Amino acid sequence: MRTSKTTNRRNSWILISVFSLITLTSFYGRAAGGTSPTGIITERLSVRQMEIWRTIEQKALAQNAAGQPLYPTLQELFSWAKMTSFPIYIEMPEARDLWDCAAGTFLFEKPQAPAQSQPTAVTILLRVAVIDRAAGERTAGEHGFVPFEGLKGVDRYCEALAHELTHARQSVTDLEFLQLADRRKSLNDESVRFQLLRRTAETRQSATRGLQAIADELRLLTERIEGPARVVEQQVWRELRARRDKDC
């Protein structure tokens, strides 16, 4: 997921090339000793990051006095993630630079058997500093969903996590998901190549046409990949927001 304000700063071609925040990983994460871990794995978090993670977990699994979940969509997703047959690694990396503005990133390890459609491992990167400083405010003329609007701290982390966990679930429920994500990555690579060609007068026109075709296909792919994650994220945001308004 991206923060809405930061994307506005970039021109559309750059936006296309950096939008792919779902990508393949090199092979890592398999446990030594033969047994593969499953469910949510937090072993890559530092002691300080584990404290943040515990507050996220507490929130996700919070119940009222009658034992009902306070945030049903979040709890259901979190509980699913804990039971997956493949590992979901959680990491909280620092932002690499000022342009590193992705609040969350979803990485998947592709299955080695071609017939297998679900990933062998997933890694979710939560950049808490980016999430903290995301504007989360509606600006004049902004009518769509604004991530993190009216939320603070752990509520924001939960919203970002819900978005990325939805991608993890898509990778299991949508048999074409890995293929689509692959295609999106290769289109992004291709767009970088065309951007370089645009710098030369002789290839500028054909590169511009190529970029336009890529932009059109990327738009469709992005909608297919991001649409379900946005729907769940928005529902989790509503649940968090409703509770927060009630507590205030």
Ligand SMILES: [Zn+2]
């Ligand atoms: Zn996403």
